[in-house]
Amino acid sequence: MTGRTAATATPTATPGDVAARATAGFRQRYGVQPAGRWAAPGRVNLIGEHTDYNDGFVLPFALPLRTVVAAAPRDDERWTVWSELSSDPVEFGPAEVDEPGRVTGWAAYVAGVVWSLRAAGQAVPGARLAVASDVPVGSGLSSSAAVEAAVLAALVELGGLDLPTDRWPRLAQRAENGYVGAPTGIMDQSAVIRGRAGHALFLDCRSEEVEQIPFDLDSAGLAVLVVDSRAPHRHADGEYAARRASCEEAARILGVPALRDVTVAELDAALGKLPDGETRRRVRHVVTENQRVLDAVELLRAGRVRDTGPLLTASHASMRDDFEITVPEVDTAVDAALAAGAYGARMTGGGFGGCVLALVDADRAPAVADAVTTAYAERGFAAPGTLTVLPADGAARLG
Incomplete structure (x- = not known):
């Protein structure tokens, strides 16, 4: 998460620069290479505002702006996360994770994902993580959902967790609702996890059914x-x-x-x-x-x-x-x-x-x-x- 916003720019669809920053931050902070890097986008909602928590319909799409998490497992049941937003890492264990609100600030979104996975009965691996992002904070482009989704993707793979992607949005939403305390609907997490290039995501917020709707702007000029x-x-x-x-x-x-x-x-x-x-x-x-x-x-x-x-x-x-x-x-x-x-x-x-x-x-x-x-x-x-x-x-x- 970062407050960086292009003044007049056309971002590309590849998050290479962000990935390089996440990798460099991981190496500098932990002294080793990460086991992998996972990315999640910001989103804009084409139409359908304040309908999500009313069980309604929304039509968002994922952005080429990305949050990248570089991560590696650790042997104990603790989590350390560094962000380019802050010079100091945050470390927490089960005691902090299992009490919603105990971890605060930007790291709460990471702790919330761990909390949500543990509450769902998943054996979450301890991990070291480094976060970099080009999704601007506070601008309504779902920077928090991007962090949640990238962290979730990293922990699922690092732990070999049996979690199909269609379950991820609800887990990420629960992290934000139940741990961070933000009363968001399911739209943001669905868009950043299930978005597809050239499409908008038609989401029924009651059934959580999705349909990829063609939204090929490029070919239409x-x-x-x-x-x-x-x-x-x-x-x-x-x-x-x-x-x-x-x-x-x-x-x-x-x-x-x-x-x-x-x-x-x-x-x-x-x-x-x-x-x-x-x-x-x-x-x-x-x-x-x-x-x-x-x-x-x-x-x-x-x-x-x-x-x-x-x-x-x-x-x-x-x-x-x-x-x-x-x-x-x-x-x-x-x-x-x-x-x-x-x-x-x-x-x-x-x-x-x-x-x-x-x-x-x-x-x-x-x-x-x-x-x-x-x-x-x-x-x-x-x-x-x-x-x-x-x-x-x-x-x-x-x-």
Whole structure:
């Protein structure tokens, strides 16, 4: 995990530089070569925000930006992890692992994975690990899920654990929920583990069934421009938890297991049963956002990539007006991208800062990025980071 973000860059699909940094860090810290290196990507969510914990639908894809873990087993039941975020390694054993919250800071994500595996009855091997990353922290690109997935992949292989990949997302999510204490849904971990180049991952967050949806931007002459708003996250954790609680209470009032069970056709009747305008707005966002995901999937199945643009923009308006999770920086980025010719644009991630994505013609990406940068300067905002991306593969061992 690192705060490094390209200012205007097109990352490649190979995490060679990151892998070299992880390997060098491992050698410098432990004095030996690692047994292997495992990588996991960041992710952006094309559409489907705050639907995951409502048992709904999401459509993320994996990024070419990667977190790499270099690792080797050790003989005792202890774990030592070093990150380029910190000069000092963190070491912990079963006593610290088995008490959620005992390990804090960035190392909690590593301890959480060990805790989750042990709670699932797995014999987790002791290990030395070194972490390097090009997934920027705090920008809504799932840097934490990338760490969890890369560590999980390393420990599964080092320990010869019998764990099929389709079980990994839930284990990684439990690490973040149960050990770190972050109330995330299953989307981030699913995307970084099960992503595939040239595809978006259509995930049913209730059944955890996935479908790889063709999202071949390159052949269509398109790209996704990602804008790191550089906006400080304003009360993000508390506001995220408040919205989740509001959705769960609304589902209870409506007598459904989750808001996913309310359809667009039933929306007006459902809204009439809710006690206040704020709750009605929250529900309207979730119900309409689920439908936008389903509509986007149908368009992509038909090869109509450009036609998904208006759905992205409608999603942003819903997050801004109904779920109320945007900030001026992300609204400015969306407006500027659309004015510069993007087919659609929206905030991606939990909100209150983070990133914006815009669907653009590949050859127009620099001009759209410049337009966003100019709009930021006119508003007196700190300059954004921008990069263009194509869908990449999920977690894997590096050769």
